[in-house]
Amino acid sequence: MEWKTAITLNKGNEIYLRGYNLLELVGKISFTEAIYLTLKGEFPSEKEVKMLDAIFTSIVDHGIAVPSVMALRNVISGGNKLHVGVAAGVLTFGDYHGGALEDAMRLLQEWANKSDNLRETAKELVEKAIKEKMLLAGFGHRYYKDFDPRAKRLIDLAKEIGFFGKHSEFALYLEEEIYKIKGKKLVLNVDGAIAGITSDMGFDWRVGKGFFIIGRIPGLVAHAFEELTMEKPFRRLDEDKEVNYIGEPPRELPEYIKNRK
Amino acid sequence: MEWKTAITLNKGNEIYLRGYNLLELVGKISFTEAIYLTLKGEFPSEKEVKMLDAIFTSIVDHGIAVPSVMALRNVISGGNKLHVGVAAGVLTFGDYHGGALEDAMRLLQEWANKSDNLRETAKELVEKAIKEKMLLAGFGHRYYKDFDPRAKRLIDLAKEIGFFGKHSEFALYLEEEIYKIKGKKLVLNVDGAIAGITSDMGFDWRVGKGFFIIGRIPGLVAHAFEELTMEKPFRRLDEDKEVNYIGEPPRELPEYIKNRK
């Protein structure tokens, strides 16, 4: 079987990351620069570093109440090591847990490049979405009805440091057009904002979930460490208070089975 | 890299499982026979099939309240497919979730073969365990203080069908010696009983967790199917009622960070 890669070359004893001697990079670049280099193959500009730092910080942990942390803590509670718990956390990042970021990147990348008239394209997309009952990933929020402060913060930052490009602009047009056409505001949410900015950085939407994973990993590690060090093993729901059994009530075995030898 | 195996041979178009043409086996053997053949390389006797059927049935599902099912359901709740959820369930089977079976097999296999005088060896082991504060896997139960009915059922069955050998016998001596020496009963539990019986079948303790996995997989699949078809995605703890935040209360950013550009 062939194993082909363009990421890292091991030659004798030396490790070359995207062509650069890894040892020479140590002490010279930040982790964020190393991440960008690993994913894109080139060094980021200072602006890109600042932008990525903001993005990763915004998603580094959102608390214990989400499915990934529940899964992680239960896996550790069964008697597993830290890395197994963290893996279960990453596993949980399916379509509904970080998935909006990926979907929004896809949407913006497929549509923002269709024509030079972004506003017109936005209008077209919103009309199509309404007609086909298609969900627009990156828009709408459970609480925020006027604007999402995390999205605003990231977009403001992108503008401030000169990193506001076609995809983010298109995302804002979409927000406007949704309001105009539906008469109801669906705010650009934090997933949508990150999607716009990372798309403007030239990242492929298929690596979108990767941003979420990289940014959230420290949170998962911290939760795994807490579970390992603060809790007793084998968490168990209280059958009486927390479980709702809706199945067949206790019944007799059929005679033909009861009579089996 | 070399990939060495003694399980299955693919030759042209034919698949040979442990030397037998897989196609010829189809329709001739039960799944339990196929499992035994896969693990041991030979066909089981009727007795062994009956014993394995009983063992697998006894562990096929124990309800929603355990960590493996919690992990599984949260993973699916994040927007994942059935197999990803089931994998998370299997992942949860660490040292405290099915681990006692493996540990008990190891214990019985290491000690039951030390001498012909099983009772004497049992005494020696119990004394050593007390002295070294070593846990005897397979003994003790949260509720059952007199006997564990599931263990008794399996041991009775093993005796009835003529499958009661040295390891199970040794396990019963252990139970007796614990009572004599500690003056307190620690019942042979279901893990200990399965450990005795599978050891008498000649299974290596290192495949012990495998019995638990094989037996419990149908339960995991059933829970994954329920979660996929009966529940909405993204389960979330109620922050007010279910989460106990014990960390630092809200505080101001240090000035040097607040003032950063």
Add this chain to the structure above:
Amino acid sequence: MEWKTAITLNKGNEIYLRGYNLLELVGKISFTEAIYLTLKGEFPSEKEVKMLDAIFTSIVDHGIAVPSVMALRNVISGGNKLHVGVAAGVLTFGDYHGGALEDAMRLLQEWANKSDNLRETAKELVEKAIKEKMLLAGFGHRYYKDFDPRAKRLIDLAKEIGFFGKHSEFALYLEEEIYKIKGKKLVLNVDGAIAGITSDMGFDWRVGKGFFIIGRIPGLVAHAFEELTMEKPFRRLDEDKEVNYIGEPPRELPEYIKNRK
């Protein structure tokens, strides 16, 4: 959060599986019956047991060369326990590894119930598939161009034991119509045959991957045991012979990074 289930009730000390006292089932039913009961909520007939035994046997292991076993062995090679390796194997069962079974079940269940004229519906589906370049899951095989012997064996068995129903019949019509319309034979493969039979048993297509997992688990356990007991840890590709580096050749650090303090 509410945890709702219809599978197992824990009441005091007793476990009820689909309403039946688990302890009473032990020693009375086969593992295959326990699997069916867990998944469907009722006992299977003898015919159904025979059919399921054949299906599970047909997929119990297909050798070391597949992605699930590669993943499993590498995970164990990193220094993990048996259950972690098996979980990685299950994880690998994505869209291309056992996925055809699920897709074929879905296809047959969506189409076989459209009208009483199965042949007509089959014709309609094949025409649609050709027109829309839709793949028909369950048809076609790398080697077998005339018929797939595993599929034939299972279908013959289904007919023999009186378990040949609408979905399997529809699958055979599809095979015929593909030949008629495309002028080229795409054989009903083993996934398609299992899909037909399990659909005739009344299983929902969304549990389809579950059959694959249950049937293949013993193979995964056996491979994990081999890796643990026969191999040294930390498998590593031979960089010179097995890796093809296609990336940037070694290059100098840019001056501005080299000069950083």
Add this chain to the structure above:
Amino acid sequence: MEWKTAITLNKGNEIYLRGYNLLELVGKISFTEAIYLTLKGEFPSEKEVKMLDAIFTSIVDHGIAVPSVMALRNVISGGNKLHVGVAAGVLTFGDYHGGALEDAMRLLQEWANKSDNLRETAKELVEKAIKEKMLLAGFGHRYYKDFDPRAKRLIDLAKEIGFFGKHSEFALYLEEEIYKIKGKKLVLNVDGAIAGITSDMGFDWRVGKGFFIIGRIPGLVAHAFEELTMEKPFRRLDEDKEVNYIGEPPRELPEYIKNRK
């Protein structure tokens, strides 16, 4: 069940990470600072940031040939999404894949605090290790017999930026004592160096694997992206060239099975 945490507080709409409003942190701190804050609960000094950046960079990717990347690529090859592959990569980080870092942290933390005479304690530990055939995690390297350049680079950096403390010092004494007592050099390797430095930063050894996971995640994401975008699904070993079947040769079914109906 109680869910207790000190990491993040969700209050109304606000997210507080270790007491700080997450939104206020966005744009003000680097990802490395966010990681440290998440794990330790306080902001790092500039020195600690520089040190962590160097550590994470040194492990960000080591190429395609390791078990974690093999597992990851096979899992994706079975038809899975990016996050499932990355999870399989993390899963592979068992005792032999990043485990030395954790073990070395534990060793240094258990021994460096025993007395003020570090050299004497080092001597004592080395003698004990030789006597008890105990492996000293963090020492020894396949190629490097004189010194490990990555370890040297990190230790030099720690000295340079004033981050060289008791644990790193103890690690260097260990290296010396091994040479004196065994007469053979076992170099302080990169795991040992990172262990010394992170211990000097006050990180608990039980979070040690977490450093490895956080640092290597970008590499895993990059490999997952490559596999998804550059390769066809379902990798398969070449049965003739890559598989060595060492099992039972093809054989006939026993008569009693062949004759079953």
